[in-house]
Amino acid sequence: MWTYPRVVAHRGGGILAPENTMAALRCAVAYGFHAVEFDVMAVRGDGLVLMHDPVRGRTVPGEGMIADFTLEELSSMDAGSWHSPPFCGEPVVSFADAAQFCLAHDVWMNAEIKPASGVEIRTGYLVAEACKRLPVGRVLLSSFSVDALAAAQDVAPEVPRAWLVDAVPADWESTLRRLGASALHVNARCLTAAQALAVKGAGFGLFCYTVNEPDQARALRAIGVDAICTDRLDLIGPYFFDQAA
Numbered sequence: 001m002w003t004y005p006r007v008v009a010h011r012g013g014g015i016l017a018p019e020n021t022m023a024a025l026r027c028a029v030a031y032g033f034h035a036v037e038f039d040v041m042a043v044r045g046d047g048l049v050l051m052h053d054p055v056r057g058r059t060v061p062g063e064g065m066i067a068d069f070t071l072e073e074l075s076s077m078d079a080g081s082w083h084s085p086p087f088c089g090e091p092v093v094s095f096a097d098a099a100q101f102c103l104a105h106d107v108w109m110n111a112e113i114k115p116a117s118g119v120e121i122r123t124g125y126l127v128a129e130a131c132k133r134l135p136v137g138r139v140l141l142s143s144f145s146v147d148a149l150a151a152a153q154d155v156a157p158e159v160p161r162a163w164l165v166d167a168v169p170a171d172w173e174s175t176l177r178r179l180g181a182s183a184l185h186v187n188a189r190c191l192t193a194a195q196a197l198a199v200k201g202a203g204f205g206l207f208c209y210t211v212n213e214p215d216q217a218r219a220l221r222a223i224g225v226d227a228i229c230t231d232r233l234d235l236i237g238p239y240f241f242d243q244a245a
């Protein structure tokens with residue numbers, strides 16, 4: 001059962017702002033969104049930042065593993081210039097600051113645990129520890145990493161979890177049950193109508209990423225998908241799914 005918003009701004013502001021930054025979160029709010037997805041990575045010294053890639057280069061200039069820098073070092077790095085000149089100097093943001101912003105603006109969070117390779121358990125543990133301290137019902141954890149989700153379950157069983165997959169795997173139901181997860185997050189391009197029926201029939205929430213075409217959003221809604229995330233906040237608004245139902 002899905003009790004959360006139905007259209008979620010992917011990486012904060014989708015294509016309209018540099019991903020996983022405070023500017024992205026502000027963009028979501030400016031477009032009327034009450035739900036965002038972002039990626040959370042552990043860094044040196046147990047800090048947490050919003051970050052998709054494990055290495056510098058694409059969104060943060062320079063070289064090296066993100067996990068090898070401290071929160072303080074990352075906070076002075078530019079995560080906005082790659083996007084467009086107006087965002088030049090937009091810093092890497094901590095998970096703590098992002099969560100505070102979301103709470104203050106009534107924005108629900110899908111915090112995707114994004115571990116660097118080899119630190120799945122530690123990352124799941126740290127993200128869940130941080131989410132434990134947030135008000136109930138404001139965050140859903142998700143991850144491609146079963147190990148990260150299992151660690152989150154150990155440390156904060158009360159914080160809801162979803163398993164992220166590309167195509168729906170054969171063991172989807174047993175894995176969701178083992179993880180105590182409430183939802184399956186599936187690549188929209190891979191989901192079939194029969195799979196949607198099975199997941200919903202088993203009582204789980206069903207979420208698709210990343211949906212940027214209104215027609216595709218309508219088609220997913222028609223086969224029972226509960227919610228989507230989108231990069232196109234300008235094309236698929238926060239209430240699109242309710243209207244499409």
Ligand code: G3P
Pocket residue numbers: 010011037039052112142164185209210229
């Ligand atoms: O959480 C859904 C989606 O964000 C997963 O893929 O690579 O954009 O983090 P990615």
Ligand code: MG
Pocket residue numbers: 011037038039112
């Ligand atoms: Mg993500």
